[in-house]
Amino acid sequence: MLERKEIVEKLEAELGRERFTHSLRAEKIALALAKKFGVGQKKASLAALLHDCARRYDRKELLQKARRLGLLIDPIRKFEPKLFHGEIGAWLARREFGVRSAGVLNAIRRHTTGAPGMTKLDKIIYLADHIEEGRAFTGVDKLRRLAFRDLDRAIYESASAMIRFLVKQGRPIYPPTVVTRNYYLPAGRRGSAKL
Numbered sequence: 001m002l003e004r005k006e007i008v009e010k011l012e013a014e015l016g017r018e019r020f021t022h023s024l025r026a027e028k029i030a031l032a033l034a035k036k037f038g039v040g041q042k043k044a045s046l047a048a049l050l051h052d053c054a055r056r057y058d059r060k061e062l063l064q065k066a067r068r069l070g071l072l073i074d075p076i077r078k079f080e081p082k083l084f085h086g087e088i089g090a091w092l093a094r095r096e097f098g099v100r101s102a103g104v105l106n107a108i109r110r111h112t113t114g115a116p117g118m119t120k121l122d123k124i125i126y127l128a129d130h131i132e133e134g135r136a137f138t139g140v141d142k143l144r145r146l147a148f149r150d151l152d153r154a155i156y157e158s159a160s161a162m163i164r165f166l167v168k169q170g171r172p173i174y175p176p177t178v179v180t181r182n183y184y185l186p187a188g189r190r191g192s193a194k195l
């Protein structure tokens with residue numbers, strides 16, 4: 001596996017400036033969250049740095065790669081191929097960066113939409129992506145504070161915010177995002193139902 005320094009250099013060469021600095025900022029907050037919630041620093045660093053490694057591909061390339069990897073080409077992802085970048089990123093992290101940790105690869109895979117039953121590392125990467133210090137949307141400060149108190153609640157708020165944003169923009173909502181939001185709906189709002 002590549003050393004952190006090599007990973008950073010490779011990402012810097014392959015990603016656009018904005019995406020590269022976003023990845024570094026995601027790493028910074030992922031490390032802080034990992035420390036707070038007792039998750040290994042090394043895994044948090046790796047997963048956060050690499051979470052967007054597949055963003056070096058454009059729409060057409062993402063779709064091509066998805067086809068080659070045998071991923072399901074549903075209508076929404078065909079329309080919005082960047083939804084493949086988590087899965088393709090996990091593949092790339094293994095193949096080109098030599099990552100072997102299933103936990104790290106899963107966190108990369110799941111960060112785009114989240115998923116029911118995420119591990120602590122998955123949750124940290126999902127949130128780090130949304131709340132790194134470069135993000136500026138209404139309520140982001142509150143969400144940052146919440147993340148350090150309650151990962152599940154922060155995921156619920158984060159997925160909800162994402163859905164509100166997409167509705168406002170009149171864009172399609174990929175169903176796994178809704179599944180994540182329902183799964184992390186606070187118990188008080190879903191009774192004993194498992195959604």
Ligand SMILES: [Fe+2]
Pocket residue numbers: 051052085111112129
């Ligand atoms: Fe991403």
Ligand SMILES: [Fe+2]
Pocket residue numbers: 022026051052129
């Ligand atoms: Fe990201």
